[in-house]
Amino acid sequence: MNYYNGIKEHLLNNEVYKKVKDYSKNRNELETYYNVGKLIIEAQGGETRAKYGDSLIKEYSKKLGKGYTVSSLKRMRQFFILKQKGATVSHQLTWSHYVELLKFDDINEINYYIDISKKQRLGVRELRYKIKNKEYERLPIETKTKLIQKEKNEVQDFIKNPILIKSNYDYEKITEKVLKHLILEDIENFMKELGDGFSYIDNEYKIKIGDRYNYIDLLLFNYKYNCFVVIELKITELKKEYIGQISTYMNYIDKNVKSINQDKTIGIIISKKGNKFVMEYASDDRIFETNFILN
Numbered sequence: 001m002n003y004y005n006g007i008k009e010h011l012l013n014n015e016v017y018k019k020v021k022d023y024s025k026n027r028n029e030l031e032t033y034y035n036v037g038k039l040i041i042e043a044q045g046g047e048t049r050a051k052y053g054d055s056l057i058k059e060y061s062k063k064l065g066k067g068y069t070v071s072s073l074k075r076m077r078q079f080f081i082l083k084q085k086g087a088t089v090s091h092q093l094t095w096s097h098y099v100e101l102l103k104f105d106d107i108n109e110i111n112y113y114i115d116i117s118k119k120q121r122l123g124v125r126e127l128r129y130k131i132k133n134k135e136y137e138r139l140p141i142e143t144k145t146k147l148i149q150k151e152k153n154e155v156q157d158f159i160k161n162p163i164l165i166k167s168n169y170d171y172e173k174i175t176e177k178v179l180k181h182l183i184l185e186d187i188e189n190f191m192k193e194l195g196d197g198f199s200y201i202d203n204e205y206k207i208k209i210g211d212r213y214n215y216i217d218l219l220l221f222n223y224k225y226n227c228f229v230v231i232e233l234k235i236t237e238l239k240k241e242y243i244g245q246i247s248t249y250m251n252y253i254d255k256n257v258k259s260i261n262q263d264k265t266i267g268i269i270i271s272k273k274g275n276k277f278v279m280e281y282a283s284d285d286r287i288f289e290t291n292f293i294l295n
Contacts, residue, residue, distance in 0.1 A: 003043035037080025158195030197224025
């Protein structure tokens, strides 16, 4: 088989297809580069031997000319290998998305970023931002296990730890008021740090318990899991009294705001520093804790 001619034919056909304004251009491009990668591997005598020499790729690159550098052909080869190892290929993503992911060895990490890119309709720049901020690494270990085993997820599974909160200033000392202000300035990104399906309801949500008014720092609703979410912000280490406070607020929402067809309210305490011992003895399994850092 003449592998060079096969590679050239795939790439030329793709160049023609690129000029057609069609919704399936991504599909064609990804299939082209997959097939080219496959032919390169075969021409090099298989995946094992392909790792030890790139003289053939250099030869093909020189023949193919401008646009098909050694690096680009290596990426096509790597793309084929990744798919063989179990990486998901989605035609909703572009080749540029996949180029960002070729640097990873962990197929589970790659598939995570592919999945959120589809669900959140991420552009390449947004995907790059998530990778830079190590979003996958900040997921709980239990969540990663669920993703690998394809188990059902819960609302708390995608709460990052720590939560990254955007800030354009260096604060020597931060107050809860300042922290809340920073979150509200970029509430959309904050909700994505918590996971999927969150929508904003209010801040300083006013409730009356007995003859006193109390204020919930942030009240959200998760339409995917059909429940209210109470968030309390703390600039200190997690303390046991915070558990009692947020439990009271959650119970209030359940009794006075939640409708009968909605699931029970959950609570998230975002503190400066965690305390695993406090959480270990928290009796309510609907309360979750994470930390924040200014980014």
